[in-house]
Amino acid sequence: MLENPDVIDASNLDPTFKYDISTQLGGENIKRCFQCGTCVASCPIWTIDEGFNPRKIIRMALLGMKEEVLSSEFIWFCSRCYACYEQCPQDVRITELMGAIASIAEREEKDGNIKIRSTKPILDKAFVNSIRKYGRNFETETIISGVLATKGIKGLLSYVSDGFAMLRKRKLGFRPEKVKELGQIGGIFEALEEK
Amino acid sequence: MNLAYTFAYYPGCYLHASAGEYDMSTMAVCELLGIQLIELDDWNCCGALEASNPLTLSLSARNLALAEKEGLDILAPCSICFNNLSRANNAVRGGGRTKTIINKATGENYQGEVEVRHLLDVIVNDIGLDNISNAVKVPLEGLRSVPYYGCLTIRPSDVSKFEDPEIPRSLDDIIEALGADCLQFKHKKDCCGGNLLLSSEDFSLQITKEILSEAKELGADCVTVACPLCHAMLDYQQSKIESKYDIVIDLPILYFTQLMGLALGLREKELGLNKNFVSTVKLRRR
Numbered sequence: 001m002l003e004n005p006d007v008i009d010a011s012n013l014d015p016t017f018k019y020d021i022s023t024q025l026g027g028e029n030i031k032r033c034f035q036c037g038t039c040v041a042s043c044p045i046w047t048i049d050e051g052f053n054p055r056k057i058i059r060m061a062l063l064g065m066k067e068e069v070l071s072s073e074f075i076w077f078c079s080r081c082y083a084c085y086e087q088c089p090q091d092v093r094i095t096e097l098m099g100a101i102a103s104i105a106e107r108e109e110k111d112g113n114i115k116i117r118s119t120k121p122i123l124d125k126a127f128v129n130s131i132r133k134y135g136r137n138f139e140t141e142t143i144i145s146g147v148l149a150t151k152g153i154k155g156l157l158s159y160v161s162d163g164f165a166m167l168r169k170r171k172l173g174f175r176p177e178k179v180k181e182l183g184q185i186g187g188i189f190e191a192l193e194e195k
Numbered sequence: 196m197n198l199a200y201t202f203a204y205y206p207g208c209y210l211h212a213s214a215g216e217y218d219m220s221t222m223a224v225c226e227l228l229g230i231q232l233i234e235l236d237d238w239n240c241c242g243a244l245e246a247s248n249p250l251t252l253s254l255s256a257r258n259l260a261l262a263e264k265e266g267l268d269i270l271a272p273c274s275i276c277f278n279n280l281s282r283a284n285n286a287v288r289g290g291g292r293t294k295t296i297i298n299k300a301t302g303e304n305y306q307g308e309v310e311v312r313h314l315l316d317v318i319v320n321d322i323g324l325d326n327i328s329n330a331v332k333v334p335l336e337g338l339r340s341v342p343y344y345g346c347l348t349i350r351p352s353d354v355s356k357f358e359d360p361e362i363p364r365s366l367d368d369i370i371e372a373l374g375a376d377c378l379q380f381k382h383k384k385d386c387c388g389g390n391l392l393l394s395s396e397d398f399s400l401q402i403t404k405e406i407l408s409e410a411k412e413l414g415a416d417c418v419t420v421a422c423p424l425c426h427a428m429l430d431y432q433q434s435k436i437e438s439k440y441d442i443v444i445d446l447p448i449l450y451f452t453q454l455m456g457l458a459l460g461l462r463e464k465e466l467g468l469n470k471n472f473v474s475t476v477k478l479r480r481r
């Protein structure tokens with residue numbers, strides 16, 4: 001154990017991490033970052049929680065702090081607003097980069113290498129499952145299964161009045177809309193999983 | 196049939212569910228303005244904000260391929276769909292490895308011939324503000340609205356090419372063309388945080404509270420939006436924000452197509468005004 005937890009232990013760094021990121025779709029430009037901090041100033045999440053700092057996440061990734069980055073809950077805080085993307089002088093395309101890092105985190109968790117500390121990927125999964133099943137999002141089922149998986153029965157019950165409000169306005173349906181060529185949708189999923 | 200204003204209509208999942216009033220008011224306004232919408236046959240979800248990049252781009256590209264076969268450009272009212280379909284289009288047009296991955300996944304041979312248009316773009320830039328003003332039957336005189344653009348309607352500028360990401364004008368111009376007052380709104384380009392609602396509710400609600408509070412302080416009668424997620428945050432979550440922060444907002448949130456419909460003399464039913472969570476009655480009985 002290091003005495004000062006803020007000191008980076010160089011022996012734990014993974015210099016290949018940046019190459020892993022830059023070969024992911026969306027992560028291509030990570031090495032262009034020159035740490036100006038413009039992205040931070042434009043980030044709406046940073047204004048609420050200074051712990052979420054896109055410049056710092058990029059710096060840590062470039063240094064090779066793979067485990068720290070991938071198991072940090074911060075990588076799930078990006079709202080995908082593109083404010084930083086629009087401002088970055090180096091065209092790092094941060095919003096897409098955050099997505100690439102999140103994808104790597106999911107892969108590494110699947111391989112048993114890290115533990116993700118956010119419910120976001122589970123909620124996203126509920127949505128994506130719906131696309132796989134129907135070709136379209138069946139909101140009613142997506143919300144129920146996502147909330148159930150992340151907040152349990154008790155959590156789900158706390159959304160009951162919200163659900164009824166939606167039903168009263170006829171904003172949620174009881175039946176999914178289905179794509180006719182579902183085989184093609186399944187093919188998309190399979191082709192990308194193979195890779 | 197005037198082909199100039201004929202589009203493959205891509206409603207996306209939200210407009211067929213929680214954003215039904217956007218779907219209804221889009222179709223009603225387009226019909227009145229001579230924009231012909233032919234729903235894209237067998238369209239699929241674009242991946243929204245939930246799917247990862249390769250999946251989103253491939254799912255979106257399947258829709259582009261369908262439209263290419265029909266020889267039509269796509270019109271999308273939802274800014275999330277618009278962003279994804281446009282990004283997929285950019286990726287395919289950029290060629291190389293990404294194009295190969297996408298076409299291999301979809302099994303299509305999409306060549307990038309389709310244009311993806313946001314409804315707001317078509318209304319302001321194809322139909323034009325003069326034609327909108329001329330079509331007004333009930334000018335919205337005395338009504339004060341703030342335009343709220345949020346993120347994906349105007350950003351990033353290499354994806355959303357019809358607006359100035361720093362000084363967007365299209366919603367401002369529509370509000371004024373309808374005879375209403377458009378108020379200067381500092382939060383107009385800020386994020387609503389909708390993507391984090393279920394995973395980090397506190398963030399989302401706080402961000403949206405700031406937006407609503409400014410609109411309220413300005414004395415607006417309504418907020419005008421162009422995206423179903425912005426709408427869900429400002430409208431559906433408004434009562435939750437009121438109770439969480441112990442404040443009163445009571446501010447109707449209208450899709451720009453609903454606001455247009457009011458001025459163009461369309462019936463309330465056609466605009467789905469009873470589907471909004473915050474009551475729109477005050478606006479209807481002005």
Ligand code: SF4
Binds near residue numbers: 032034037040088
């Ligand atoms: S704005 Fe771009 S170059 Fe500057 S710190 Fe952020 S990512 Fe790096």
Ligand code: SF4
Binds near residue numbers: 044045081082094098
């Ligand atoms: S896209 Fe993500 S990182 Fe960039 S400013 Fe928005 S929330 Fe922050």
